[in-house]
Amino acid sequence: MDKLQRITLIILSVLTGATFLYSAYTKLYPIQSFEYTMVEFVHLPSIIAAIAARFFVGLEAGLGGLITLHLFGKNKWALKAAFALLLAFSIYLIWLWITAGNNVNCGCFGDAIWMSPSASLIKNGILMIITGLLIRYHKGFTWKWSGITAPVLLICTIALPYILFPLHSRYKMDFKALYTADANYIPTVDLTQGKHIIAFLSPSCIHCRRAALKMHQMKENNPSLPLYMVIGGTTSDLTDFWKASNAQNIPWSRLPQDPFMKSTKGVFPTILWVNNGWVEASTSYTDLNQKVIEKWMK
Numbered sequence: 001m002d003k004l005q006r007i008t009l010i011i012l013s014v015l016t017g018a019t020f021l022y023s024a025y026t027k028l029y030p031i032q033s034f035e036y037t038m039v040e041f042v043h044l045p046s047i048i049a050a051i052a053a054r055f056f057v058g059l060e061a062g063l064g065g066l067i068t069l070h071l072f073g074k075n076k077w078a079l080k081a082a083f084a085l086l087l088a089f090s091i092y093l094i095w096l097w098i099t100a101g102n103n104v105n106c107g108c109f110g111d112a113i114w115m116s117p118s119a120s121l122i123k124n125g126i127l128m129i130i131t132g133l134l135i136r137y138h139k140g141f142t143w144k145w146s147g148i149t150a151p152v153l154l155i156c157t158i159a160l161p162y163i164l165f166p167l168h169s170r171y172k173m174d175f176k177a178l179y180t181a182d183a184n185y186i187p188t189v190d191l192t193q194g195k196h197i198i199a200f201l202s203p204s205c206i207h208c209r210r211a212a213l214k215m216h217q218m219k220e221n222n223p224s225l226p227l228y229m230v231i232g233g234t235t236s237d238l239t240d241f242w243k244a245s246n247a248q249n250i251p252w253s254r255l256p257q258d259p260f261m262k263s264t265k266g267v268f269p270t271i272l273w274v275n276n277g278w279v280e281a282s283t284s285y286t287d288l289n290q291k292v293i294e295k296w297m298k
Helices: 003-029 031-042 046-068 073-100 117-137 146-165 176-180 207-223 241-244 257-264 290-297
Strands: 196-201 227-232 252-255 270-275 279-284
Touching: 003 031, 003 046, 003 117, 031 046, 031 073, 031 207, 031 290, 046 146, 073 117, 073 257, 146 176, 176 252, 176 257, 196 207, 196 257, 196 290, 207 241, 207 290, 227 257, 252 257
Parallel strands: 196 227, 227 252
Antiparallel strands: 196 270, 270 279
């Protein structure tokens, strides 16, 4: 019986840790979605939401990794921290259910799995019961340096999202070049007001063409998306660019080479999330996500 109990506890520990890890992963790509969930439902300022999103993803992943590896630390603090985190999330879910109803995605598994507050509460309840059993019965793995290894791994994991997805301070975008550099390409859209996704694209860059194609597809799915393209150079032929991207359905203008390079710092595609003239975030085209943009627009 003791052997069966040990095997059962090991399996439960791995499954619990894996759930934490998967939950953290789904919030990470794209992390902007988790940020905007905090802004929308918790009403945090954008910068605070960005900091908190990275912290909770790192904490969740770190605890998940430790539980998967059966590194519970002194007095099983990793398991107790996981239990406390589940309890805190559950309190938030109850509040979300009361204030926003049960027909919303709580964001527990990002945009990968839609889950209502009630369903997530059931999931958290099961995990809390299992975590309680692990605290009571599972000894975990220990060795000479395990007391140091566990907290170091957790700290490193918490720091990792800040390294992978650096925080971007809000700054006022300089629109002067766009509206004065070339009279033939002055934007017909007032980019200084409202929310806009502004993509700076080089017509010869293969990644810029893929970004434009992705934006074209999103614009077809939702014509209300505030997408805008700034294409570098004013003399190059765009025939191949349009052929590769089909992005003529997106408003665009051109910018001479020098101000284009100054705006992008030589890195393109550069995609900026602009709110009333303030740059709130920057993203790669691979992480550009229609659902996240729609959430940001609300």
